[in-house]
Amino acid sequence: MRKNRAMAHVIGILVCDGLVPFDLGVPTQIFLTARDEDGNRLYEVIVCGAGPVRTEAGFTVIPEFGLDSLARADTVIVPGIHSGGPVTDGTLPSPVRDVLLAASARGARIVSICTAASVLAAAGLLDGRPAATHWAWAKRIGGLYPQVDWDFDVLFVDDGNVLTSAGVGAGVDLCLHIVRTDHGADVANRVARRCVVPPWRDGGQAQFIERPVPAAGGAGTEATRTWVLERLAEPVSLEEMAGHARMSVRTFTRRFRDETGLSPRQWLLRQRVEHARILLESTDLGVDAVARRAGLGSATALRQHLHATIGVAPSAYRRTFRHTG
Structure with missing residues (x-):
């Protein structure tokens, strides 16, 4: 039986100033690639923001949807940021905080990639919870949000309806973990093959902090x-x-x-x-x-x-x- 598109799980991606472009590309690619055996997409992905968003790479992203569209998201994902209140002084614009708290209150799954854990922490969504972020930001983010049970060594943390990942490639691992949780290993493995990435790395695996690249030549x-x-x-x-x-x-x-x-x-x-x-x-x-x-x-x-x-x-x-x- 073909899956009705209206039944697709809605992924709402919340973009903020200081956006890391890679962290935006990862969830859009992973979730739009996920399909059932008949080729129907299993997720609808919408990119939402309060207006044009500055990236850390010197260009601007214009979200197709406003913050109000997050009200229909089953999962809200926040990509990483390298500037702005959440990573500098622990502040968060009220509209962003409000939509995150509303999403959490209605039972939506809340996800952060890399330094976007600071956005969730600034909204109070990580208080008393285990959470991950990029090891290189441990001192800054950990100092801003001591009320969070940080684990700066692992790839990602799944704490039920709130999930957080470490940096860069760990966002791929977390997104595949979500697909796997929602639809099983076969679907997640097909996504991984299509995206040419490893199908699985355990969330508790280390972030490989400053370890040398293995020597060439089969050593x-x-x-x-x-x-x-x-x-x-x-x-x-x-x-x-x-x-x-x-x-x-x-x-x-x-x-x-x-x-x-x-x-x-x-x-x-x-x-x-x-x-x-x-x-x-x-x-x-x-x-x-x-x-x-x-x-x-x-x-x-x-x-x-x-x-x-x-x-x-x-x-x-x-x-x-x-x-x-």
Whole structure:
């Protein structure tokens, strides 16, 4: 059955002066690319503002819609800003604050990308909540809003109806996470392929703060990570990974952490849990079979790791996220 366009989830993008253009482009591209199996768009995207908006890149954006149009948005996304009251002195124009508070009061999902967490914080929407933003702005934004439970290390934080991301590419991760939450792994993976980006990075993954780029010529661990991902169902030891990379265990572990922000064992466990989540979403396999195919060994181990990761059992996860079309 074809999806009625009037039923599409409305994404309202709220743009403010000092706008980071990349952070505006990310949600428009991701959500407009999301389609069902019949090719129907799953989201309507509207860009809203109080008038022409100055960007940090030397040009002006003219939103097609005014602030009042945000009243029909199911999700409100605020792209990052590099200037203005929210990042300088903790102030926010009243019209912007009013539309954000009204959206939150009616139950809309509120999302910030990068430094736009300061906009949500200035509106009081992050008080007492966990939130993320770009690590380079930690001192400034953290100092302006000490009432927020900041995590400057992770890619994004999903706190129910309020979601915040770190900078630049982390906005892609958060938007794909939202698509995945709304419509399942298959839709999110199709979007990622179309946009030529990785389909999934866990929100708790590190932001790779000032870590060196891996050396050229195959000296990094990327080839070994690919090798491991092709055999998640099999036991793979740290020694085997180091041997594949032709490094000592000590050197491999150090380089792996430099490149991913995680130890090899932490990274492998995350990949296995994520693969199990995809299998729960996209197949009818029993929990034991899912655990075996993901390399977690048993249903008991899968339950433990899934509960530790997202706080639910496999059966509850499947009921929530299984999308049958």
